[in-house]
Amino acid sequence: MSIKHLLATLLLTLTTSALALPQVGQPAPDFSAVDSAGKRHQLSDYRGRSVVLEWTNHDCPYVRKHYGAGNMQAQQRDATASDVVWLSIISSAPGKQGHVSGTEADRLTRERTASPSAVLLDESGEVGRLYGAKTTPHMFVIDGDGVLRYMGGIDSIASADAADIARAEPYVRTALAQLQVGQPVQPAVTRPYGCSVKY
Amino acid sequence: MRRILALLSLLLGIAGTALAAPHTVQTEQATLSLVAEHPAYTPGRPLQVGLSFDLIPHWHVYWRNPGDSGEAPRVTWTLPAGWHAGPLQWPVPQRIAVGPFVNYGYERHTLLRSELLPPADFRSAATLKADVSWLVCREECIPQQARLELSLAAATGATTADPRFAAARTAAALPLPGNAVYRLGDTGMRLALSGTDWKPAPDTQIWFAADQWGPVAPSLPQRWTLRDERLELDLPFGDAPPAAGETLSGLLVVSEAGADGTLTRGFELQAQPASGPLAESRVGLAAALLLAFAGGLLLNLMPCVLPVLSIKVLGLVGQRGGHAGRHGVAYAAGVVATFLALAALLAALRAGGAMLGWGFQLQEPLIVVALLYLMLGLAMNLSGVFEMGGGLSGLGQSLTERRGVRGSFATGALAVVVASPCTAPFMGTALGFALTRPTAETLLVFAALAAGFALPMLLLSLFPAWLQRLPAPGPWMERLRRLLAFPLYATAAWLLWVLSQQVAAEALAATLAGAVLLAFGLWWFGQAWQRPLLRRLPVLALLAGSVVCAGYAADLHRRGAEAAPTTATSETWQPQRVAQLRAEGRAVLVNFTAAWCITCKVNERVALRASAVRDAMAANDIAYLTADWTRRDAEITKTLQAYGRSGVPLYLLYPPDGGEPQVLPQLLTAGIVLDAFANLNHPE
Secondary structure, eight states: OHHHHHHHHHHHHHHHHHTOOOOTTSBOOOOEEEETTSOEEEGGGGTTSOEEEEEOOTTSHHHHHHHHTTHHHHHHHHHHHTTOEEEEEEOOOTTSTTOOOHHHHHHHHHHTTOOOSEEEEOTTOHHHHHHTOOEESEEEEEOTTSBEEEEEOSSSOOOSOGGGGGGSOOHHHHHHHHHHTTOOOSSOBOOOOSEEOOO | OHHHHHHHHHHHHHHGGGSOOOSEEEOSSEEEEEEESSSEEOTTSOEEEEEEEEEOTTOEEEEEEEESSOOOOEEEEEOOTTOEEOOOBOOOOEEEEETTEEEEEEESEEEEEEEEEOOTTOOSOEEEEEEEEEEEESSSEEEEEEEEEEEEEEOOSOOOOOHHHHHHHHHSOEEOSSEEEEEEOSSEEEEEEESOOOOOOTTOEEEEEESSSSSBOTTSOOEEEEETTEEEEEEEBOSSOOOTTOOEEEEEEEEEEETTEEEEEEEEEEEEEOSSOSTTTOOOHHHHHHHHHHHHHHHTTSTTTHHHHHHHHHHHHHTTTSSHHHHHHHHHHHHHHHHHHHHHHHHHHHHTTOOOOTTGGGGSHHHHHHHHHHHHHHHHHHTTSOOOTTSSSOOSSOTTSTHHHHHHHHHHHHHHHHHHHHHHHHHHHHHHHHHTSOHHHHHHHHHHHHHHHHHHHHHHHHOGGGGGGSOOSSHHHHHHHHHHHHHHHHHHHHHHHHHHHHSOHHHHHHHHHHHHHHHHHHHHHHSOOSSHHHHHHHHHHHHHHHHHHHHHHHHHHHHHHHTOOOOSSSEEOOHHHHHHHHHTTOEEEEEEEOTTOHHHHHHIIIIITSHHHHHHHHHTTEEEEEEEOTTOOHHHHHHHHHTTOSSSOEEEEEOTTSOOOEEEOSSOOHHHHHHHHHHHHSOO
16 A cells, blocks of 8 residues: 555656646647647747637636627727737547537637637647646646746636636736836736636 | 526526515525524624535535635625625635646635624614625636525524534634744745644644645645654645745645544644745755765674674684675665665555654564563673574674575575664664655665665675784684674663663563573573574473563553553543543543654643643543554553544543443544533433
């Protein structure tokens, strides 16, 4: 039993050192993933532009809170209008809640009038684990130099109630605005809230 | 469809507020009730109310810090004018693994309590309203909400209490009985507790959950160690490590094997940052191995080992240029195998729950006696009273024979055995530390110790040229051998002193009688008798005689232990004493406990040693006996089994009238014990 324990510890040490989780102020881990149209996106291709990563799962009540109220779509529109790349990422494993095909993903985007730059399908969970994405939504903001500048919640009130959106501090909007004027991002790390990512 | 129904019922619950909200709401996953401990309130006196969740299997709701994902239940009270509501009191949560994540929460059933305070001048019926929102999850999550309502009249007389509240209070987290500090490291922090006097068994689960998201990663493993009697817990950082000077607050949860099933207790703590980095504490495996290796080298010089090894070296001198290397390797193999066997035995005993440290061999008088006789025998051999030939240990000369390789292996084993009385006081602490590590690491440390121990002899045998400096074999070797007998006599004398600390004078006398018999037997053996029968039979008889003496000594020890003196506050338990006290017509409370049982210690602290309980014991003339199971006393084990328990704690309260004892719960509060005392006088 204790030998198992030791092995588990060893394994964990190995995996955690191999997968050192991203830290604000450090280069964001590079990845590549295929979008709903089958096109491959590589993070490093977007050098020079800010990138937002949004972990999502359309059936999660916390995601529905922000899409139902139009909050997520509005942020996507405003961000992409100022040349920010917005990547929605679905890390749900096949058979798990939120897992969709490319066609379904496109239909969801149409129906919800969402406007991300792309919806990445990460059914292996590879990108999600690389970033330690825990919840839907879980947000990451990367600057033009490829440095991670923000990670955490979409806003400051952890609830599934859409009425809270107006009262909450919109952390991602704030981070993008601060990036645009060259200010340090504050707060840079917050609690991500929502459903667990269904790896 | 069912989900829609559930939603509908929720909506109805909300829409129906204009009328009267129910006190229970049911969704597909959860039944939530607003309950009060008493059906009526007393003005000016606090009243406990609670949100009682009943969940279908596999679904859970969350603790105040939900962990990697999720959301804690929230309540907004609407109370009559002047009423005040305290914060929710969270029961000790479970760790719930969801995929790669860990959540803190509750499955099946939980009661979130809150204390309400009605004003002293409030007399009319009171309607309490609670707007509750909660998230219920399996892997997927559903946010739910309800408005609940409960009406309470002002109390006119005594009311019956809902027993769930008392049970929740009993299981509630306690303040940590001690102090906590933490130190920051590179990837995590180390929480150190002091003043807790906990000595957890190796299989005890101990984990910490921070009150807030951020400082501690819920899903990464935490490991505890016991260092200098202090419990330390390594906590990997979460996404937001504590800033300099920040207090770390949270809940420490201890789960240990109890008398029937796992016992879990929570302790609220606030850890202050300790000055200084985490440097000293990182005595990693590498350092431990190095220390053990050095300790092993040093062990060669110990008085109990040096003579045996010197004789071995003399053997090498006698056969320069022979197959010395092979003997050296065999010897080293014997040393390593024996050390590892001892370590494995110890690890297995500890896994079985015995609270043993290195040096455990010297806690058992029978083993001390056996070592004493072994030392005496070896010393007499060196003194020339008898010769062993090449057989048992190859102590002397016949190393050139083929069987001598086996003999060298045996010498290695023997060296470890004779070294053990010296290792115990010398390296007890260091090896004790090694024993708190996982088994594989423990074995590695012992292997390093063995390597250090075997190295000098191995080198000498591999490079016999180093022995060239020694004079040629001759009579000096025999003289040296006689001289080297004395450190062994000294070791035997020391072991006798160790024994004298453990046993009564009669047992010591029996041991010495056995020693005389053994000496006589060995002398007889050393005589050049012509007839084999004459040679063997009396020796065997005498050796058997000394074994009987040793056994008698151990038996005396046991009886001596039973007659050990008692302390004023708590007597040592024995069945006869219970019978005697009951014959006197006294009530008896027996506390079956063990040094490594945290639940026992906590119960003693919060209940059995509480001043109200002690006063009640005195007032009711209740005798208090303690049965200490730290060393697995057989008599206690029997009693535990008689009550269907496989371990401690067990609390037996014998009534004064000679009736069957009452078994108190495993988690005690002062209230539970006082109620039990009260029932003695007014049996139901």
